[in-house]
Amino acid sequence: MTAVASSDSAATSQAEVTAEIEAIAASYAAADRAETQPRLDYPPYRSSLLRHPTKALQQADPEGVELWSPVFGERDVDPREADLTIQHTGEPIGERMVVTGRVVDGDGRPVRNQLVEIWQANAAGRYIHQRDQHPAPLDPHFTGMGRCLTDADGGYRFTTIKPGPYPWRNHRNAWRPAHIHFSLFGTELTQRLVTQMYFPGDPLFALDPIYQSIVDPAARSRLVASYDHDLTEPEWCTGYRWDIVLTGAHRTLMETDTEVAG
Numbered sequence: 505m506t507a508v509a510s511s512d513s514a515a516t517s518q519a520e521v522t523a524e525i526e527a528i529a530a531s532y533a534a535a536d537r538a539e540t541q542p543r544l545d546y547p548p549y550r551s552s553l554l555r556h557p558t559k560a561l562q563q564a565d566p567e568g569v570e571l572w573s574p575v576f577g578e579r580d581v582d583p584r585e586a587d588l589t590i591q592h593t594g595e596p597i598g599e600r601m602v603v604t605g606r607v608v609d610g611d612g613r614p615v616r617n618q619l620v621e622i623w624q625a626n627a628a629g630r631y632i633h634q635r636d637q638h639p640a641p642l643d644p645h646f647t648g649m650g651r652c653l654t655d656a657d658g659g660y661r662f663t664t665i666k667p668g669p670y671p672w673r674n675h676r677n678a679w680r681p682a683h684i685h686f687s688l689f690g691t692e693l694t695q696r697l698v699t700q701m702y703f704p705g706d707p708l709f710a711l712d713p714i715y716q717s718i719v720d721p722a723a724r725s726r727l728v729a730s731y732d733h734d735l736t737e738p739e740w741c742t743g744y745r746w747d748i749v750l751t752g753a754h755r756t757l758m759e760t761d762t763e764v765a766g
């Protein structure tokens with residue numbers, strides 16, 4: 505019987521995981537082929553080993569209703585839901601920031617009235633989630649969830665707090681790069697996209713098995729937002745820009761595992 509690593513792989517060191525990441529990266533570079541989606545079977549991502557599919561998915565014809573675009577009435581999404589800093593009676597702690605961009609299809613056409621949902625840790629790297637009990641403070645003024653609809657140009661915009669990096673138990677001393685989780689629906693209900701947006705220059709990129717499970721460097725770099733000083737507002741907030749391409753060769757990568765704690 506083949507030994508399968510426990511999902512609690514705390515005995516493995518970062519150095520061992522980093523060595524595995526580097527070995528896979530080297531074999532990918534030597535293979536000289538384009539592989540732009542996250543690997544389902546990516547051993548450095550210990551906690552996915554028992555969760556990822558091991559067989560081809562069963563193909564099923566979608567029901568007719570599943571091929572309709574989701575309809576999100578204007579009444580359902582309040583514009584204030586796009587501001588994660590005003591959901592409570594006081595100001596959350598941390599770096600106030602704006603993140604904005606366009607959702608486009610593979611031909612660069614705007615995807616309008618798209619529901620964009622985000623969730624994230626607070627500035628201290630803590631989620632409001634029963635499985636996140638690490639000793640960083642919760643912020644009573646920050647829940648970490650927001651949503652909006654894209655406008656006529658496919659644009660979305662959130663005001664939030666820059667999330668902190670946080671530890672997870674993939675291996676000993678494992679830390680996720682700061683990120684914001686995004687969910688979008690495509691032109692039909694079968695096209696939900698769940699992914700993560702990262703911040704430029706994060707020192708944890710090379711160490712993170714989730715980020716590195718996209719073995720193509722150019723492909724994974726498309727998950728990194730750009731700092732945009734024109735979006736930064738004096739005395740108020742910093743600004744980041746991140747565009748999302750739903751289809752085509754430059755599409756934003758799909759995350760097949762949508763667990764919040766990841």
Ligand SMILES: [Fe+2]
Binds near residue numbers: 625685764765766
């Ligand atoms: Fe996360």
